[in-house]
Amino acid sequence: MKVFEKAPAKINLSLDVLYKREDGYHEVEMVMTMVDLADRIEMQELPRDTIIISSQAGYIPLDEKNLAFQAARLIKERYDVKKGVYIHLDKKIPVAAGLAGGSSDAAATLRGLNRLWGLGIPDSELLRLGAELGSDVPFCVTGGTAIARGRGEKLEPIEAPPQCWVVLAKPPINVSTSEIYGKLNAKAIKRHPSTERIHEAIRGKKFDMLCSELGNVLEEVTLDLYPEVRQLKECMLKLGADGVLMSGSGPTVFGLVSKEAKVSRVYNGLRGFCKDVFAVRLLT
Ligand SMILES: C[C@](O)(CO)[C@H](O)COP(=O)(O)OP(=O)(O)OC[C@H]1O[C@@H](n2ccc(N)nc2=O)[C@H](O)[C@@H]1O
Numbered sequence: 001m002k003v004f005e006k007a008p009a010k011i012n013l014s015l016d017v018l019y020k021r022e023d024g025y026h027e028v029e030m031v032m033t034m035v036d037l038a039d040r041i042e043m044q045e046l047p048r049d050t051i052i053i054s055s056q057a058g059y060i061p062l063d064e065k066n067l068a069f070q071a072a073r074l075i076k077e078r079y080d081v082k083k084g085v086y087i088h089l090d091k092k093i094p095v096a097a098g099l100a101g102g103s104s105d106a107a108a109t110l111r112g113l114n115r116l117w118g119l120g121i122p123d124s125e126l127l128r129l130g131a132e133l134g135s136d137v138p139f140c141v142t143g144g145t146a147i148a149r150g151r152g153e154k155l156e157p158i159e160a161p162p163q164c165w166v167v168l169a170k171p172p173i174n175v176s177t178s179e180i181y182g183k184l185n186a187k188a189i190k191r192h193p194s195t196e197r198i199h200e201a202i203r204g205k206k207f208d209m210l211c212s213e214l215g216n217v218l219e220e221v222t223l224d225l226y227p228e229v230r231q232l233k234e235c236m237l238k239l240g241a242d243g244v245l246m247s248g249s250g251p252t253v254f255g256l257v258s259k260e261a262k263v264s265r266v267y268n269g270l271r272g273f274c275k276d277v278f279a280v281r282l283l284t
Pocket residue numbers: 012015024025026027028030098100103133134135136137150151152177178179181182248249
């Protein structure tokens with residue numbers, strides 16, 4: 001038997017850090033949503049008690065470092081499943097991009113294996129398992145739009161943002177999430193985004209307000225380390241995107257665009273700047 005799951009990319013409409021915690025993680029407040037750019041995960045039962053990962057993408061680990069492998073191992077151990085599984089990851093989300101590609105693959109694996117093996121694990125438990133795999137995984141389990149708190153695992157589902165186009169561009173650099181958090185001085189953040197005002201813009205479907213309230217405190221670190229990300233933001237604004245922000249710890253920058261007529265100008269203008277450019281819709 002085989003099951004398929006879509007693993008969509010996330011973007012952070014806001015990302016605020018409140019303080020650094022004793023456990024080394026940062027207490028965050030983020031508004032997150034999904035976009036229509038997704039990996040496709042195929043899971044097939046194997047008679048032998050093993051986990052095999054394959055992918056068409058040549059640049060991700062296929063062993064226990066892969067988050068989908070870790071998700072499968074966690075479910076097998078926790079629910080004492082003696083069967084094996086073959087997992088194929090058809091990667092469309094750029095890797096180490098700030099789009100939670102690995103986290104979304106892990107979440108899709110949890111959902112898919114729950115179905116494949118008929119385990120009947122409730123959503124609340126899938127969220128708890130997800131939190132053991134990474135801070136972004138619980139949000140990827142539920143999807144939709146949510147305010148995430150704690151280290152990212154405490155979720156408050158909210159309304160969908162006003163529908164628009166999202167142009168994503170990833171410059172050809174790799175950014176380490178732990179390095180960016182590590183270099184952030186939480187006590188010296190210059191400008192905190194307002195989660196409340198972002199939520200108000202979403203609730204009231206106020207697209208212009210949403211664009212002007214976008215904010216991510218990790219930009220302070222990543223944009224200084226990688227000036228090309230700052231240039232990419234400026235370029236996207238010049239090309240006519242209505243609101244522009246870096247997603248997660250970067251380096252992907254996304255632009256919100258309300259009018260379809262403007263999308264191709266932004267998309268084509270960026271193609272000269274970097275190879276990984278996508279024009280997609282919000283997944284509402
Ligand atoms: C940047 C975001 O992607 C925004 O959604 C997330 O905050 C990070 O999510 P993630 O990549 O799933 O994070 P994890 O795999 O749990 O942690 C990676 C590293 O990021 C740092 N980290 C992560 C989350 C958090 N709230 N505080 C942190 O300081 C820690 O150093 C950790 O070692």
